[in-house]
Amino acid sequence: MKFAPGRLLRRTRAWLPALCLVCRRTVHREYSLCRQCEADLPWLGEACPRCGEQADGAASGPCSRCKLEPPDFDSCFAPLAYRSPVDKLILGYKFSGDFAGGYALSRILARVMTRRWSEGRRPDLLLPVPLHAARLRRRGFNQALEIARTIAAVSEIPLEARALRKSRATPPQTEMSGAGQRSANLRGAFEVADAAPLRRVRHVALVDDVVTTMSTANELSHLLRKAGIAEVEVCCLARAVL
Template sequence: MSAPAAVCGQCLRHPPAFDRSFTGFCYRAPADQLILALKFGHRTALAGWLGQQLFDAIPAHYWQDDAPDCLIPVPLSKQRLQQRGFNQALEIARPLSRLSGVELWPDAILRLRDTAPQASLPLRERRQNLQHAFGWRAEQGVLPAGRHIALVDDVMTSGMTLHEIATMLKLNGARRVSVLLAARTPSPGDAL
């Protein structure tokens, strides 16, 4: 029998809409430099390694007992996608899909509007920045209803982006939403 999952104080006070999360790394040196090199240095080969590390960090029973029906990368705004030339969450999701055998739905979620980068905003403004920013792409041909959906992203800081997407998915009937992250910023008080 495994130990119960740890839940941070912030999640206890304000539970996120997603059901569970798995993280490959804590977002601090040296992992932070790898993700920055991927995102801003266009070192897309790092995405394969990050996807492998994330896969290795997720307990095998997750993929066996209640595997998600699909992996969906967190979408970028059109403007950010044009500037960067790729979506780092999609690049991490590709090897994760291959390794897990879970189908990748790269275009199932869309950004309905551009938003300010979350990292540039104070915590209290992040939720408002993302309200109604995401939608389900109806022409995908399938609905989230009854499905276990796993969202894939590079880094989670406050969790507001993932919370908003999970909220939208659950409003559309998703049974469960998991979050699979290459890295997560440390919570205040985490041991360094």
């Protein structure tokens, strides 16, 4: 048999104890978060089914903002709030290459989404939010693609990483003030690089790490609608909660 270090590592991983990324106690799981720390994560509760923002009251159905001005996508969902320790895990993942944190949160998202999709409509294709080529070179990986890979492995939904492209580098959305400036910053920044895989599907799920302002999701959804996609949903690890 051919020596395959990757496969050997994956096989032995289950037997090697790891430390929980939050409490540092030994964990024997497929990812490095103990059950207690996972239960204590800042889980989001009842949310607007359209934009995914936390509902202000007991009312179900779209929030007042979505009733007034609905977003371009059909739904947006994040299981967790972008608060401690989720923010630290995501920042460590994106900027310091702490892959264990990104992987643990991706596994959680994959499990939650697969359950949601088994109860409702299942997307035909996963589309990670693209990074601009210059940013990709600097960081070395696209976190949205890695998250989507984990979801694809768990849900068995195909993944297409080359259909969308970020063709223009943009300053960080966090430097923009107001919704108008944020959407102007991204206007025309993305394009459909390969329309062929989009022609065969009607329902796609955009995958990202954190949703803050929804400008990126809106801009990409607009492009996907023009490419003939009937249903666009957005899923991400965490949502910034004000």
